[in-house]
Amino acid sequence: MLMPKKNRVAIYEYLFKEGVLVAKKDFSAPKHSEIDVPNLHVIKALTSLKSRGFVTEQFAWKHFYWYLTNEGIQYLRDFLHLPAEIVPATLKRQTRPETSRPRPKESYGEGGQRGPAQDRQEYRRAAGAPAGGDKKAEAGAGGGEFSFRGGAGREGGRGGGPGGRFGAPPPAVGAGQ
Template sequence: MFMKKADRIAIYQVLFHSGVMFAERSPQMMHTDKELKHLTNLQVTKTMKSLKSSGYVTEQTAWRHHYWCLNNEGIEFLRAYLHQPAEAMPITLQRRTVPVRMPRTSDDPRFRDGPRDGKERDDRSTYRRSNPPTGRELDKTGNVGAGSANMEFRGGFGRGKKDY
C-alpha cells in the first residue's frame, strides 16, 4: 500500500513511544490515537502488518480489534530507523519511579467513617442468622411468593414419561 513517509514515521514514533499499538477492524474509520487522527485504521493495519511479517511485532486479535506489541528486535529496528539514542525505551519497558499503591489507611475517606448508617459491617451475616437480636424466629422460606408451595410432579409430556 502506498503511504507517505511522514505518515509511516508518525506510526513508528507512536509505536516506539508506547510499545504497543491497536486498531479497530473497520478500515474506513479514522484512528483514535490523538497523534494519528489523520490516518485511517487501514493505513495503521497495513503498516503493522509489514512490521509483523518482518518479525518486529507480535499480533493479537480480540473481537473487532488488532493489538500489536513491539518485541526486542522491533525496538532495535525502530531505534535505528528513528535515530533514537541507545537509552531510549518504550513506556512499557520503563520502570516506574514511584510504585502505585492503593491507600488503605485511616486517611482514606472510604475507611474513615466506619460502617455506613450505623449498620454492622457484615450485613449478610446478620441477615442469615436464624435468631435475630429481637428474639423472634424468622421464617426465611415462608412468604417468598410464587413457587413457595411444595413441589408436586403430576407427569406430563416429554422425557421420563412411560406409557406401556
C-alpha cells in the same frame, strides 16, 4: 504498500512511545483515531511489522491490537535513531501516588479476632443463637433426621409407565392388589 515516509515515521514513533497500537478494521477510514495518517497505512505498516516478528497481533471486535516485541523495540530504536535510555510506555514502571484511603479501625472482638475477619464469620452463626454459637457443631451425618419423599417412583419419570404421563390421573393406592 507505498506510503509517504512521514506517515511511516509517525506510526513508528507512536508505536514506540506507547508500546501498543489499536486500529479499527476500517480500511476506508480517512484518519486513524490517534495518529494523523490514514487508517489503511496504519494497518498495513503494522501488518508488515508483524510479518517480520516485531509486533504481536490480536484481533477482537473489529479492532486490531498490536504489541511491540523486544526485537521490535530494537528495530524501532535503530529506525528512529533513538538512544537505549528511551523505552516504550509499556516497559516503564507506573508510579502510583500514595492515596490515603480511610481504613477501618482494627478492633479485636471475641477470641482475639479483628473486626473485619469477625464480620466474615457472622454468617456461620445460627439464627437466634448466642454470639459464641457454632453452626459447624450442628452439621454432619448425625445432625438431624433425614426424610425422603417418594419421587417419581419406578413407574414415573420420563416416558415411564402408568401414572408418569402428563394429564393421566395418578394410580389409586391399593387398587388392584
